[in-house]
Amino acid sequence: MVLDDLGSSLRDSLGQLSGQSRVTEEDVEDIVKEIQRSLLQADVEVSLVMDLSDSIKERALEEESPAGTSARDHVLSIVYEEMVDLVGDSTEIPLENQTILLAGLQGSGKTTTSAKMAWWFAKKGLRPAIVQTDTFRPGAYDQAKEMASRAEVDFYGDPDEEDPVEIARKGLEETDEADVHIVDTAGRHALEDDLIAEIEEIERAVEPDRNLLVLDAAIGQGAKDQARQFDDSIGIDGVAITKLDGTAKGGGALTAVNETDSSIAFLGTGEEVRDIERFEPSGFISRLLGMGDLKQLTERVERAMEETQQEEEDWDPEDMLKGEFTLKDMRRQMQAMNNMGPLDQVMDMIPGMGGGLMDELPDDAMDVTQDRMRDFEVVMDSMTELELENPRAIGASQVERIARGSGKDEERVRELLEQHKMMSQTLKQFQGMGQGNMERMMKKMGGGGGGGGGMGGMGPFGD
Numbered sequence: 446m447v448l449d450d451l452g453s454s455l456r457d458s459l460g461q462l463s464g465q466s467r468v469t470e471e472d473v474e475d476i477v478k479e480i481q482r483s484l485l486q487a488d489v490e491v492s493l494v495m496d497l498s499d500s501i502k503e504r505a506l507e508e509e510s511p512a513g514t515s516a517r518d519h520v521l522s523i524v525y526e527e528m529v530d531l532v533g534d535s536t537e538i539p540l541e542n543q544t545i546l547l548a549g550l551q552g553s554g555k556t557t558t559s560a561k562m563a564w565w566f567a568k569k570g571l572r573p574a575i576v577q578t579d580t581f582r583p584g585a586y587d588q589a590k591e592m593a594s595r596a597e598v599d600f601y602g603d604p605d606e607e608d609p610v611e612i613a614r615k616g617l618e619e620t621d622e623a624d625v626h627i628v629d630t631a632g633r634h635a636l637e638d639d640l641i642a643e644i645e646e647i648e649r650a651v652e653p654d655r656n657l658l659v660l661d662a663a664i665g666q667g668a669k670d671q672a673r674q675f676d677d678s679i680g681i682d683g684v685a686i687t688k689l690d691g692t693a694k695g696g697g698a699l700t701a702v703n704e705t706d707s708s709i710a711f712l713g714t715g716e717e718v719r720d721i722e723r724f725e726p727s728g729f730i731s732r733l734l735g736m737g738d739l740k741q742l743t744e745r746v747e748r749a750m751e752e753t754q755q756e757e758e759d760w761d762p763e764d765m766l767k768g769e770f771t772l773k774d775m776r777r778q779m780q781a782m783n784n785m786g787p788l789d790q791v792m793d794m795i796p797g798m799g800g801g802l803m804d805e806l807p808d809d810a811m812d813v814t815q816d817r818m819r820d821f822e823v824v825m826d827s828m829t830e831l832e833l834e835n836p837r838a839i840g841a842s843q844v845e846r847i848a849r850g851s852g853k854d855e856e857r858v859r860e861l862l863e864q865h866k867m868m869s870q871t872l873k874q875f876q877g878m879g880q881g882n883m884e885r886m887m888k889k890m891g892g893g894g895g896g897g898g899g900m901g902g903m904g905p906f907g908d
């Protein structure tokens with residue numbers, strides 16, 4: 446994740462302010478140093494870092510903290526506001542007819558992102574189509590087609606046509622029933638003149654409403670030149686940062702945003718079509734400061750719940766937050782997770798779960814891989830209603846019977862029970878936050894962009 450360790454290091458420095466009503470110049474220096482270190486490590490450009498730290502320093506020392514606000518909350522809110530300012534608003538993506546052109550180097554994630562975006566638009570009720578114009582990379586057509594089918598969206602490409610401009614033109618015609626056209630382009634290993642010429646021609650042919658630059662989170666300072674060149678040739682309206690699920694820091698993308706005077710549109714967090722998030726500055730910064738992103742979480746949860754509920758009409762997701770967590774809940778949870786993305790990412794968005802707390806959980810608490818999930822489902826099919834509702838009552842003889850019935854190892858059955866226990870413990874911590882608490886925080890976080898006023902007493906920074 447971008448600036449992953451900023452949250453924890455900031456927490457440490459801010460912790461030192463605990464109980465103080467005023468900040469000293471020394472305190473501010475310490476905090477700013479932490480921020481600089483994290484940003485530079487994340488490959489954010491030096492001049493950007495300096496600008497940011499100057500404004501934080503100035504404001505922290507000059508502005509009076511509002512009555513009743515601790516020095517810590519005051520500084521935190523300034524850091525938060527300045528960081529939100531640095532990343533800027535997210536690129537406007539209206540939910541209407543439009544054509545979006547994706548540009549970027551080979552391997553940056555364009556094809557994957559085009560399918561993800563199409564999936565995202567489809568979830569919003571629009572009809573998207575992907576037009577695949579990469580004639581450069583062998584296999585590009587098959588890959589794009591396969592991803593489009595996974596996203597269940599319209600697709601046009603032509604493996605026999607050599608002219609990408611021709612494909613683009615024809616693609617728009619052939620998919621004219623779609624509302625949103627996403628035009629995927631070829632890349633090269635490095636920026637070359639013919640790539641630029643090609644994308645300019647495609648641009649002229651499709652007349653996109655917006656051009657998005659797709660950047661791998663791992664890109665460092667190289668982001669600047671790349672962004673500059675694409676911006677000079679076709680104009681960049683927004684950036685999609687991919688592979689944020691990896692170890693990459695993503696700071697280069699912030700540099701690109703700054704260089705092109707654009708903004709971040711989408712974040713890619715995995716290889717599947719569902720692994721996409723709309724960039725949301727306030728939530729993004731809250732999350733990286735370790736405060737969790739309630740807005741994103743609610744959106745994801747709602748989306749997943751909607752889909753799961755189509756499968757199981759009678760299920761009330763709130764039950765999970767209240768009562769006993771049974772194997773039936775776990776099965777529904779696994780289905781919901783399928784629709785929502787990995788549980789650890791979801792957990793990261795819960796205030797108090799992000800940052801430190803997640804590290805304290807056993808690693809494999811969240812590790813329910815697709816294969817295991819499928820096995821678990823089969824195993825659960827061999828359980829009685831009673832066993833599903835009372836997993837604790839399952840003894841050795843039942844394990845043996847269930848294993849026989851499901852054709853899985855006894856080991857697998859025990860793994861499932863173990864997994865259930867861990868998830869149930871995890872959820873207990875979640876429950877501990879209390880419903881009212883959650884709702885209050887959601888209100889504070891909602892509405893986006895609204896400065897630090899709503900942050901007192903939240904998450905790990907709370908008093």
Ligand SMILES: Nc1nc2c(ncn2[C@@H]2O[C@H](COP(=O)(O)OP(=O)(O)O)[C@@H](O)[C@H]2O)c(=O)[nH]1
Pocket residue numbers: 549550551552553554555556557558632659687688689690691713714715716720
């Ligand atoms: N882990 C991860 N992998 C990604 C993500 N986006 C793309 N990839 C992978 O990166 C590789 C290149 O992606 P692709 O879409 O083909 O890039 P393109 O050459 O720009 O079209 C593929 O193996 C993708 O599966 C992401 O958000 N997370």
Ligand SMILES: [Mg+2]
Pocket residue numbers: 555556557579585630631
């Ligand atoms: Mg591609």
